[in-house]
Amino acid sequence: MISVVLLGAGNVATHLYKAFRNSETVVVKQWFNRHLKPIQTYKNEVEITNELSQLKEADVYVLAVSDDAVSDLSSELPFENRLVVHTSGSVGIYDLDKKHRRGVFYPLQTFSKNADVDFKTVPICIEVIDKTDLKVLKSLSTAVGSKSHKVNSDQRQSLHLAAVFVNNFTNQLYRVAHEITESQGAEFDILKPLILETAKKVQDLSPYMAQTGPAKRNDKRTIKKHMKQLENEQHKAIYELLTSSIQKTHGRKKL
Amino acid sequence: MISVVLLGAGNVATHLYKAFRNSETVVVKQWFNRHLKPIQTYKNEVEITNELSQLKEADVYVLAVSDDAVSDLSSELPFENRLVVHTSGSVGIYDLDKKHRRGVFYPLQTFSKNADVDFKTVPICIEVIDKTDLKVLKSLSTAVGSKSHKVNSDQRQSLHLAAVFVNNFTNQLYRVAHEITESQGAEFDILKPLILETAKKVQDLSPYMAQTGPAKRNDKRTIKKHMKQLENEQHKAIYELLTSSIQKTHGRKKL
Numbered sequence: 001m002i003s004v005v006l007l008g009a010g011n012v013a014t015h016l017y018k019a020f021r022n023s024e025t026v027v028v029k030q031w032f033n034r035h036l037k038p039i040q041t042y043k044n045e046v047e048i049t050n051e052l053s054q055l056k057e058a059d060v061y062v063l064a065v066s067d068d069a070v071s072d073l074s075s076e077l078p079f080e081n082r083l084v085v086h087t088s089g090s091v092g093i094y095d096l097d098k099k100h101r102r103g104v105f106y107p108l109q110t111f112s113k114n115a116d117v118d119f120k121t122v123p124i125c126i127e128v129i130d131k132t133d134l135k136v137l138k139s140l141s142t143a144v145g146s147k148s149h150k151v152n153s154d155q156r157q158s159l160h161l162a163a164v165f166v167n168n169f170t171n172q173l174y175r176v177a178h179e180i181t182e183s184q185g186a187e188f189d190i191l192k193p194l195i196l197e198t199a200k201k202v203q204d205l206s207p208y209m210a211q212t213g214p215a216k217r218n219d220k221r222t223i224k225k226h227m228k229q230l231e232n233e234q235h236k237a238i239y240e241l242l243t244s245s246i247q248k249t250h251g252r253k254k255l
Numbered sequence: 256m257i258s259v260v261l262l263g264a265g266n267v268a269t270h271l272y273k274a275f276r277n278s279e280t281v282v283v284k285q286w287f288n289r290h291l292k293p294i295q296t297y298k299n300e301v302e303i304t305n306e307l308s309q310l311k312e313a314d315v316y317v318l319a320v321s322d323d324a325v326s327d328l329s330s331e332l333p334f335e336n337r338l339v340v341h342t343s344g345s346v347g348i349y350d351l352d353k354k355h356r357r358g359v360f361y362p363l364q365t366f367s368k369n370a371d372v373d374f375k376t377v378p379i380c381i382e383v384i385d386k387t388d389l390k391v392l393k394s395l396s397t398a399v400g401s402k403s404h405k406v407n408s409d410q411r412q413s414l415h416l417a418a419v420f421v422n423n424f425t426n427q428l429y430r431v432a433h434e435i436t437e438s439q440g441a442e443f444d445i446l447k448p449l450i451l452e453t454a455k456k457v458q459d460l461s462p463y464m465a466q467t468g469p470a471k472r473n474d475k476r477t478i479k480k481h482m483k484q485l486e487n488e489q490h491k492a493i494y495e496l497l498t499s500s501i502q503k504t505h506g507r508k509k510l
Contacts, residue, residue: 059454059484108446112460121448149445162431166450168466170429172504174457175504177417178463183413186417187404193376195457196455198365198453199425203450205367213422215423240495242427
């Protein structure tokens with residue numbers, strides 16, 4: 001059994017809490033937040049607290065707080081030599097106070113407030129300073145059903161950056177597509193199967209191999225037609241830049 | 256029973272052929288291609304030909320050929336007043352020779368040579384000039400298991416353009432993510448669940464509502480950190496442009 005004290009009340013904290021609660025090999029000893037209100041609904045199933053001085057002993061302290069808060073909170077913890085991990089993709093492991101045994105437990109997935117998360121689909125990137133701490137973090141991943149990946153800080157930060165491309169930026173391309181179809185009264189819904197298929201395709205095939213379309217074929221006529229169709233200057237700029245990026249990847253001439 | 260003559264031998268033609276063959280309400284009377292070689296393997300199950308003069312009578316002639324070939328091929332067909340459709344997202348319906356009853360049968364999906372296609376996941380955009388031709392194209396969609404959508408030319412062309420954003424450009428963002436992770440020796444595979452989840456999320460939620468991340472939050476510290484991490488100038492440009500696009504959409508200040 002792994003005992004956990006959870007700190008924070010955002011999306012990641014809440015989803016982690018539920019995953020820990022549903023695991024048979026994890027016990028959440030306490031849930032801390034500066035303000036009790038957001039975690040009040042859970043008070044009948046877990047001990048909640050807003051006092052750092054009241055924190056109990058546990059195998060792992062999980063700081064699921066905003067990036068900016070990690071460092072200060074770790075310093076304020078009134079104990080030493082216990083395993084303290086943060087859950088951020090971009091905060092350094094050394095930003096945690098050195099009085100602790102330090103680690104990172106970074107779930108690489110997009111969390112929405114309302115949708116439940118199946119941790120089987122959430123890879124967890126693990127980092128430790130002392131190798132002996134690896135085991136408990138691996139077990140904690142397994143306990144919630146996740147696959148864990150041991151990474152170093154550079155690798156984790158490159159994954160966090162890459163995640164912005166495949167999540168936030170990709171989603172913005174969906175948004176642009178929404179604007180383009182809407183402007184002609186076409187249904188964005190018609191694109192949804194294609195959106196899903198595009199994501200499925202790279203589960204088995206490299207993005208390089210999966211590429212198709214006018215930019216890759218260097219189909220100048222279609223590219224020109226598309227550029228003419230686009231009314232929004234920023235959409236035009238995105239079209240040009242990504243077309244040029246595809247052509248660079250696939251060894252075509254630049255636009 | 257709908258009788259079809261199929262023309263062309265590319266990905267779309269081949270996938271359509273298989274879908275027609277597997278349907279109980281469609282019969283492929285002939286499969287035409289300029290060169291017989293690519294369709295030779297099917298000669299025991301369907302009549303193949305490379306002679307336009309030998310084309311038989313059918314309810315629909317499906318021109319699944321490259322965009323540039325549609326217009327000329329439609330003129331060369333040695334008959335009039337029959338229903339002739341092309342399968343392109345960007346070619347105009349009036350590019351078909353006016354001696355025919357004209358239509359468009361555009362399957363909006365990404366087709367790979369090797370992977371089988373489930374037409375249940377392929378929306379088909381239908382366009383006709385004479386409304387009486389709508390019925391047979393709708394039936395043809397239903398026959399292969401697809402949902403059909405009646406669109407006009409502007410709508411179809413906006414869908415085709417939007418498809419480039421959600422398919423080719425999105426795939427290129429996956430590629431960039433692949434390069435970023437690889438450069439640090441991190442596994443691109445760790446991002447695959449996030450790629451899938453990002454696509455799934457907008458099946459029920461608008462891309463606007465689904466957006467998260469540093470650009471939307473205007474988290475300048477993380478944005479600056481990411482920009483510093485990026486070594487490739489084009490990747491930097493993509494990061495800046497899509498960050499600025501997200502901020503415009505969500506009413507934040509530009510970078």
